[in-house]
Amino acid sequence: MLRSKKTLLMLALVAAVCFMAEPAMADRLSEAIAEAKPTGEPGYLGIPGGPQLNIMIGLVWAIWVGWIFSTVGAFGGIMAGVGHITIYGLGDYASSFGKGSQMNKVVTDSIRVSNQWLVGCSAALSSFNYFKAGRLVLPLGIALAIGSVAGSWLVPWLTAGKISLKAYLGYFGLFVLFLGCYLTYETTPKGQAGKQAAKKAAAAFQKSVKEQQAGGDVDLVEMGVKVQKFTPTACEFTFFGVEFSFNPLIPVVGGFIIAALASFLGVGGGFLLVPFLTSVAGLPMYLVAGTSAMAVFIGMINSIASYMLLKQTPVAWGLIGAELIGIVIGSVIGPKTSKFIPEKVLKYIFIVLAIYVGVRYTSKGFLGYSLVPPF
DSSP, rough: OHHHHHHHHHHHHHHHHHHSSSOOOHHHHHHHHHHHHOOOOOOOOBTTOOOOOOHHHHHOOOOHOOOOOHSSSHHHHHHHHHHIIIIHHHHHHHHHHHHTTTHHHHHHHHHHHHHHHHHHHHHHHHHHHHTTTOOOOHHHHHHHHHHHHHHHHHHHHHTTTTTOHHHHHHHHHHHHHHHHHHHHHHHHHHHHHHHHHHHHHHHHHHHHHHHHTTTTTOTTTTOOOOEEEEEETEEEEETTTEEEEEEEHHHHHHHHHHHHHHHHHOOOSHHHHIIIIIIIOOOHHHHHHHHHHHHHHHHHHHHHIIIIIOOOOOOOHHHHHHHHHHHHHHHHHHHOOOOTTTHHHHHHHHHHHHHHHHHHHHHHTTTSSSSOOOO
């Protein structure tokens, strides 16, 4: 009952803050409107003739966004991007102003930072829920977050207002497609050869979940992540009796690179963190979502502030308010359902989404049309 009240309170606060807020950073938008001289009824961002957005569609789509990110630790920003770019048609709208137009770049940056608002909210909730469940490697999340701070400030400062929608889509798709192919390789016997610890831990976790479902006296939290040692150059922890170790300096560097790329693409970076955590850190998927979420959350705070405060990027607060309510719902459900999904299935979900999204946006960005539906 108390947990339900907290969730309702969080939803109420999200709605109140976002629906009562004024449009952000109007100066840059006003200059773009003055240059483009659009006409018609005010729509997205108050732009004359801009798309009229149904916020209920955003709420429903955001439930899916919150669920997928909190389940696999990735694709929150990418799915948010699919909603803003494709379902709402903001991608075609931005492109209609031409590559060199300031309006094209303002709307593109608005899409990027709107995606990050949704991912940041989901990441915050997911981090908290997975930490309570003993499925977040806190030292690893901290190391990634330290590196992410610089990366998530640097790229908005360098690229805001300089990237057209078409180029953004193409780069977005290429990164996602590459990672989908890489994780496909990781499912092969050769790719799995060096991941015995992760497979052993995943098997132990799945066995314990089944025992708990059967009425056994199993405490999943007690058997979760237990840090044994943490120094600037070495960290050791156990998960369901299996030992893991890593050098914290490596995720600091990895966090910087991942946050820089994610900030450029306007997404959370989970689709980059998941391969890093499974390949470099050697974690099972059951630890990836929570650890990824923590690093994403820190990166999103910095990137959003950079886009909005340093580069005066506007956002549609009414739309974001509705979407954040959906994010809260999906992010609460995700950690509760993910423990019942086999690890291989979690990875295959990631792969299928990566290949589909990668092919769609690579072709859309560089060819001008999509090779997969919706065309």
